[in-house]
Amino acid sequence: MSKVIKIDINSKQGLLDFLEHLLSNNEISGVMSLRKINENGICDYGLITEVDDLKSIEPFAPVMPVNASHILSSITPAKKPIIAIIKPCELRGFVERVKRKQGSMKNIITVSYTCGGVLPLNTFQSDDNEKIVSEYFETIKGTDTPENVRPVCKACEHFIPMTADITISVFGNKDFNSKSCLMMNTEQAIKLSKSYKCEIVEKKMDDKLMDEILKKRKAGKEKLYKEIAITKDGLDEFVDIFGKCIGCHGCSRVCPICYCTLCDFESSNYDYKVDLIENELSQKDGLRLPPDTIFFQLGRLNHMSFSCIGCGQCEDVCPAGIPVSSIFKKVGESTAELFDYIPGKDVEEIIPVMMIKEQEFPEVGE
Amino acid sequence: MEKKDFTPKIIGFLCNWCTYAAADQAGALKKEISPNFSVIRVMCSSRIDHNLLLTTFFNGADGILIAGCHPGDCHYDKGNYYARRRYALLKDVMKTLNLEPERLELSWISAAEGKKYSEFVNKFSEKIKKLGPSPINESKLF
Amino acid sequence: MANNGAKISFKNGLQNQMRDFLKECMKKGIFDAVVLPVRVPANDSYAWILMNDISIVDQANPIPPVMPVQGAKALKSLTRKGDGILKIATIMKPCEIRATIELAKLSQVNLENITLISYDCPGAIPMSIYNNLSDDMEIFYNDVVSENNFVSEKMKEVCGFCVDFSDVPDDLHFGFTGLENEVYIIPNTGKGNSVLEKLEMKSSENLSQWKKNVADIKKIKSKNRIDIYKQVQPTVDGLDNLQKTYEKCIGCHNCQSACPICYCRQCFFDSTASEQSANTLIDIAEKRGGIGFPRDKIMFQVGRMSHMSLSCVSCGQCMDACPVNIPVAKIFSFVSSKTQNTFEYRAGFSGDEPIPLKVYKDDELSKIHEIVKNAESDGSEHE
Amino acid sequence: MSEEKVLIMGSGLPGMRASLLLANAGKTVYLVEKLSNIGGDAIKNEESFPKLECSTCMVAPTQQEVLHHPKIKTMTLCKVEKITGKVGKFNVSIKKKARFVSETDCIGCDACFPPCPVSISNEWEENLIDKKAIFVPCPGSLPNVPMINTEHCLHINGKKKECKACVEACMFDAINLDDKDEMIDVEVGAIIIAIGSETYDVSTLSQFGYGNNPSVYTAMEFERLFSSNGPTKGELTLRKTEKEPKSVAIIHCVGREEQGYCSGICCMYSVKHAHFIKHKLPKTKIYNIHTDICVADKTYFNFVENFRDKETKLIYHSSMKDLKVEKNGNGLSVNYLSGLGAKEKLDVDMVILASAMVPGEENKEISEMIGIDLDNHGFFMTKKDMVGSVESSKEGIFIAGCAEGPKDIQTSVIQAEATVSGVMKIFE
C-alpha cells in the first residue's frame, strides 16, 4: 500500500496542479518533462523553471525524441530538487546510467507512469498527430497495447515503473480523463506533498488489471521474437538482418546505455593498415568495406545488451530500418537471464561483470 | 527592438601582444570603456575557433569581437591571417542563415592604439545595444 | 576534362559493358582488385565489396540504384593508413569521387594505387524507398539507366538539382548522356590514359556531341537548383525559421556520421569539451524560464556548416540518414554554395586546389567580399 | 658564470637586445640609461619601415622582458662618470640622478600629475606639448614611473618650498622630495656602448626656415605628431593654425653635405612619412624632394617604388644650397633647382626636414673617459683598419648601433648581437 493523492480532474491537469504548487512554492526548482513546442504537436524534453510555462508540458505524450536518461545525466547532480516526468524504460535507463556514474539521483524526484508504449517518431510527428494521439489514449484506457507503437513496446513487460518516487496510473486507467491519482512511493515524495492541500488515501495498483496487460505483453513478445528470425546467435541470420547496416552508429549514439564518449569501435584500434586488408583479401575472394559494419553490432551486443532496457530508440533512428532494438532486447534478455539481472530495477544492484574476448568472434566480412 | 533595460553581454577575444596591450593602454589613458564588454585574453587571434565562437554565442553572448595584431605584425608570424579566414567563414555562414552576422566582428588594433580600441569597443557595444538581445538568449528551446 | 575518348557500342546493357571493361583490365593485370557495390544477401541494400576474383565482378552492379554507404567512406576505410601493393580500381558516383578527392586532400584517402572511375550519374533512389521495394526499384532503375533518363522524379532531391552529375575529376569516365547503346570511355588523367593504352584502346572520338547533351541536362538541373535554393532560403532565414526547420531534430547526429566529409574520429559536438556542467544548465534554465533538449540542435548544424560546408559535395547522405526527415542535404547544399563561392573554391573539383582553411592570402579581405568589410575599414589603416 | 658582469650603455633596441642575450646566458647586465625610460628612439615611431609595423608592438615585449629579467639591472637616469681598468676587470662609477619617485613603491597611477602647478615643455615629445614638473615622457613609457624635474619643481628649486602637491597626491608614499643623487660602483668584465645618435640641429640652416615658420617640422617632430600615443593622439594638424595640411613637402638629405655622409635611412622614413600622411589625409598632395635615393636593403627599393607617384611625387633637385623654404602668405613655398637646372617653386602648407643623424653629445666625453677613438665625424670607431668589427680601439669595449654611425634598426640589431659574441669570447 502507498499514499495516493486523489484529485478530481483529469490526470494531466491533476499533475499540472501539483507541479504548479510545488514550483510556485519553491519546493522544487524545475520540472523536466515532455512539452509541446508547436501547434502541430511536436514535443521535446524541456527543463521548465517558470510556473506559466508548465502549461506546455505533455507528461504522457507517447513519444520519445530522446531517451530522457541522457538528459537527466546532463542535469545531475542537481543542486536543487527537480521533478523529472519520464517513461518507465527511461527511468530504468537512468538507473543503469547512475550505476555507471553517468548521473546522480541527488535532488531528482522521478515521476513515471504505467506506459502504453511509444509511437515511432515519424508516426507521432505526422500531420494528423492529434488524431493519432487521441486514438492512442482511447486504446490504452483498456488493456490492449496500440498496434502502431514501437515493436519493442508491444513486447515490453516492464510497463510499470520500478523505482519512481511518484507513479501515475495511465495504461489501463479508465478514469484517466476524469480523475488523477499520484502514488507517493517514497519518503522523498511524501515529504514533498506535505504542503499540498489535497485528499490523500491509501491505495495500491490493481494487480488483476496489470496481470492482464502483462499477459498480453508476454504474448506480444513471443510474436515479436518469432518475427525477427534470430533463434540463435547464428551469424548468417545476423548478416541477413544487419547486411544493410551503413555503419552510422546512430543506434549507439541514442542508446541510453552506450555512454562512452569515444566508442571503442570508432577508435583507432579498428582502422586497419591497407596491407592487412589486402592480406585478408588474399584469403577470401571478397571483402566488405568498411570492414566492421557487422562486427560493430556483435561487439555492441556484448558490451551492453545485458543492460538493454528495450526503449526502442535505436530502432527508430536506424536509417536502414533494421529492427535493432528488437534484436538487442532478445539477445539482451538471454544474456541478462544468465545473471538473473533486470536492467534498471535497482540502483544498488551491481552490473553483471562480463569478459569480452574479441577473438571469440571471427573477423567479419562476408 | 531596443529595450530600455537591455544591457548587452559582449565578449572580446583579444590577442595578448597587440590588442590586449591596447586595452591596457586605453586604461592608462583613462578612456571610458563600456562595462558590457568583457575581455578574454588569448595568445593569438588564431587560437579562436568556430567551436569557441559558437559556444560563446549559444551561451548568451549578444556580440563577439575578435581583435589582434595588424596583418603582417603577428607575434607568431602569420596567425592573424588564418584567424581572418576562419572569421570570414563563420561570418559567411551566419550571413547565409541570417543569424545577425553583425554580432560577430573582427578588427586589427595594435598595442599603440589605445584610443582606437576604446572608440571601436564603445562603438561596437552601442551597435549591439541597438540590435537588442540576441534571439538565442530569449529562446527556451535550447 | 579531356576532349577525346574511346567509343564502345554494347548490346546487353551498360552495366554489363562496364563489368566487362573491368574484367578485361583485371585479366590484363591492369588492376589487381576492384571495389564495387554488391547487393547484400537479403537483397535489400548494397555494400561495397573489395574483390580480386574476376568471377565475382558479375555479382556487382557498377551503377547501383542506391548509395547506402558513401563510396568515399569505403575507400577511406581501405587506404586511410597509406597505399598498399595492389592496384585497385573503383567505379563510383560523381559525388562519391568528389568526396574522395576532398578526403585525399585531408590525407584520409590515399589515391596512390587507386584508379577512380565514374559515369554520368542518373542519381540515386532514397534508402527508405529502396529498402522496402528493392526488387521493383532494381527494375525501375535499370530502365532509368538504359533510357538514360537523367531527370527522374524518383531520385533523391539532391540528385534532382545536381549540376555536376557528369563533371567530375575521375581518372576514367563513362559518358553516355544522350547516347543509345553507346558509351564513351574518357581518360581525364595520365592514369586513365595509361589504362586505355594498355587496353590498346584509341581515345580518338570527339566528345563535343556528348558534351552538348550533358550541357542540356545541366541546364535543366541548374534551373531546379535555383528553384530549390529559392525554396530553401526562407526556411533557414533567421533563428526562428531555423528552429522551426529543425524542431523535429532529436540530436542523433546521423547526418554527421553519414557524411563522407566529416572525418573527425569524434565530432566536437559529441566531445566532453562541448559538455556543460549540470549547474550551468540549471542556471541557464532558471534565467530563461526553461530550456529544451537536445540543446545543440542549431549550434550543431551551424557548427557543422562552418566546419565542413567548404568541402560539402551535396551527396545527400545526411538527408537519407535523418530519422525525422529534415531536408538537411538541401540546406547544406544551399549554404555550401555560398561559402564555397566566398572562398572561390569548389569541393572535390581538383586535387590541386588546397582546402581553403589550410592556406591564406596576404591581402584577401577585399576578395572575401563584404563579410570582413568592417575589419577592412577599421583595421586596414596600417595595412 | 654568475660572477660575469657586463655594462651596457644605452637602452635602445641594440642595448636591450644585447642585454637579453647576455642575461639569458646567465651574465649579470647593468643596463645604464640616461633618460627616465628605456626603449630608445624606436618607440618614438608609430610604425617602422619597411614592414610598416607598429613599433610599440615590436619593442614593448622586449622592454617588458628586460624590466622583468632577474639578471638585468636596469639603471635609468644614470650616467657613467668614470671607467678604469681593462678587459675582464673594468671599474665603473655610475652617477644615478635622483628620480624623487621610488621605483618599488610607485605603481604608475598618474595621480601626481594633475596637482603639480608647474608646466614645462616636453622635450621627449619634441616640445610639441607640455608636461608637469613631475612626469613620464609619454603614456605607456616604461618603466611606468614618473620623475621630477629638479630645476622646475618649485619645492626643489626653492621657489615655493611649501609645495608638496605631488607628495600629498601620492597614496603610496612613493615620492620623496629629499631624494639625492647617488654614486654606484660596479665591476664588469666588458662594456658595450649603444648610446645611439642624435639628429642634426636644422635651426642652424637658415635656408629651411625652421624655427621661423611653425609649419616646418623635423622628421622626429613629425613622428611624434603622427603617433597615436603622441601629443595630438595622432591628429595631423599643424601647430599654430591647427589645420590639416593640404600639401606637404618632405625634404631629404638635410645636413648631408654639412656632415659629409649620407645617413642611409632618411629616404626610407621620408617616403614612409609621405605614406603616413596619404593614409590619414588621402586628399593631401605630397612631394618628396630628394637628391640621391639611397635604398640599401633588398626590400627598400620596392618600398620607395611602390609609393612613387601613387602616394607621393618624388622630385629630384640638383643643388642643396639652392633649395630654400620661404613664407608665402599663410603657407610656405619651396624653391629649388630641377634636374634640368631650372628654378622651380612649390607651394605647400607643411615642410618636413629629413635631418641627418649626428654623433651624440657625450661621445667625445665618453671616448676621452675610456680612452677610445672617435672617427673624424665624431662617431665611435671600431678597431683601426679592421673590416667587420664591433670592438673599439680598446679591448673589451664594444660599439653597437648608431653610436658607431648612422644605420637602420636591422643593422643596429646585428651589431648588438655581434658585440655579444665578442663579450662571450672574453668570458670563455
Next chain:
Amino acid sequence: MKKKIGVYVCECGPNIASKMHIDKILESVKSHNSEDVEIVPIKHKLLCSVQGKKFLEEDIKKQELTHLVVAACSPREHNTTFMNICKKSDLNPYLYKMINIREQVAWVIPDKEKATEKAIQYINGGISRVQYQGELFENKIDAIPDVLVIGGGISGIESALSLANEKRKVVLIEKTDKLGGNSVFYKKLLPRQGAEKDFIAKKIAEVTNNKNIKIHLETELEEILGFLGNFEVTLRNVNNKDNKIEIKIGATIVATGFQLSNPTSFKNVKYKESDEVYTSLEIEKMFSEKGKILLSSGSEPKTVALVHCVGKDEKKYCSQICCNYMMKIANYFKEQSKEIKVKEFYKDLCLPNKDDEKLFRDTEKNGVDFVRIKDIDIQGNEIKYTGINGKNEKTKFDMIVVAPPIEPKAGTKNLSQIIDIPLDEFGFFQEVHQTTNPTGTATDGVFIVGTAQGPKGISNSMLMSQAVSGKIKTQLIPGEKIIPEVKTSEILEAYCMGCKTCLEVCCFGAIYFDEIKGISRVNEALCRGCGNCIASCPSEAIRHKHFTSEQLFQEVIEILK
C-alpha cells in the same frame, strides 16, 4: 580532493580600492563555495609591494591553497611577479590566474557600482577557469653546442672562427674545392682602401689551421632533421653522392653567398657583343691576377665607362655595394695610369655607410667624372644615355664595366627545400623578422648570414656572422640544457585523424607527422604556443596546455552568467 582557491584582490592603493567596493567583491566570490570547492577571499593594499609579495608567499603556504586567483593590474605588468611567488611557495604557477581589474576595469569604468559588478564578473570567470587549469612543468633537454656552417665564403669563415673553441666544434662545408668565395678575387676591400687582399688570405689560413673547425670541401647538405640544440645532419660529397657523412649539431648557419647576375639578361645591355664589356667581378679578377687592367688586345684602355645599377629595375632591388666598388674600380684605373679617362654613369648614389661619401669625394678629386643619368643603353662599346638634364648623348669607350645586381648563389632554391627555409620574393633566404631578427629563420636553430640573406658588403656580412655567433653562444652554452616553451600544444592521440591540417598551418614547423601511427605530433622544442593549430583542428584532437577549450569555455560561460 577538495579544491581550495585563494582569491586575492589587490587594492592597488586608491587605484582599485577607490573605484569599486572591494568587500562586496570578496563577499560575492564566496558563492563558489560548495562541497568540493572552498574559496579564500582576501584583500591587500598592494600585492606587488615587497610586503605584499612576502604576505602572498606565506599565505599560499599557510592556507594550503590548491589554486590561486589574483585580481590586480594587467598580467602584462605583474604576471611573472606572481608566477614567481607561486614557485617560491611550491604552488604550481600554472594553477594560478591573474585578473586585470585595474587597467581594464578600475581605470575604464567610472561608475563604482558597475565597476564592482565587472570586477566580480571577471573574477568569477577566473575562478571557474583556474579550476580547469592543470599543472605544467618545465622539461629541460640536452643541447649540442656544435655548429654546422654551410658555405666557405667570408661569412662562413667568420662564423666558424667566431664560434669555434675547445667546447664548441664547428663543421664547415663548401661546395667548391677552395675556401674564400667571391672575396678572394678582390684586390682591395671596402670601405677602407688599404691593400687588404691578405686580410682574406689570413682568414682562410686561420680557419684552416683551427683544430676546432672541421672543413669539408666539395661537400653539400643532403638532409637535416631536428631543432635548436639537436640537429641530425647528413652531408655528402658533391662528386660522389654515396660518400656520406652523418653528424649531430646544435645549430646551422647558412652562408651560401651570392653570384653576379648575368648582364645579358638585361634589356639595356648588349654584353659580349663587344669583347670590351666586362662585369665588375671580371675586372677584379683581372686586376688581382695580372695586376693590370687591359683590353683583350693587350693594350691599356684610354677611355673607360663604369655603368652602375645595370638591371636594378628588373631585379627590383638595390645591390647596395655597387656604387662603392665601382668607385674602387675607378681608382684601380687611376692608379694604373692617371691618363685613363673614367666616366661613371649612375642613377642614384647609394652610400649608406659613414665612410662611403668620403670615398665618393676622393674619387671625384681623383679625376673621375660622375654622370647622373635617367636612362642608359649599352650597345657594344658604345653608350647611349639620357642625362638627368633630359639631353640624349652617345659616346664610344675603349672599355665598359657594368655592375650587375647581386643575386642568390645558384642552388639556393634547392638548399631552401632541403633545409626547409622559405625564400623571399627575390630568391634570397627569408629572415624571420627583417627588423628585429634579420639572422633568424622560421626554424629555430637555423640562421642565415651574409649575402645569402640579401646584398651587402663584406663588413656587414662579417658582422652578421658574429651576430649569429653571439646568439648561438648565448643560447647553446656547452654543458647546459635548454628549456623549451611550457605552454605548448599537444596532440590527443586517440582523436587525431592525421589530416595534417595543423601541420600545414603551423608557422614554426613545430608539428610533424608520425607515419607509423598516422597522427600528427607536436615538437615542443619548436612550439611557441600560439594555438593556431588548435583552431585548425575540426575535432578536439589538439589542445593548448594552458588555453584548453574547457578553460576558455569556463571563463566565457561564467562571465556570461
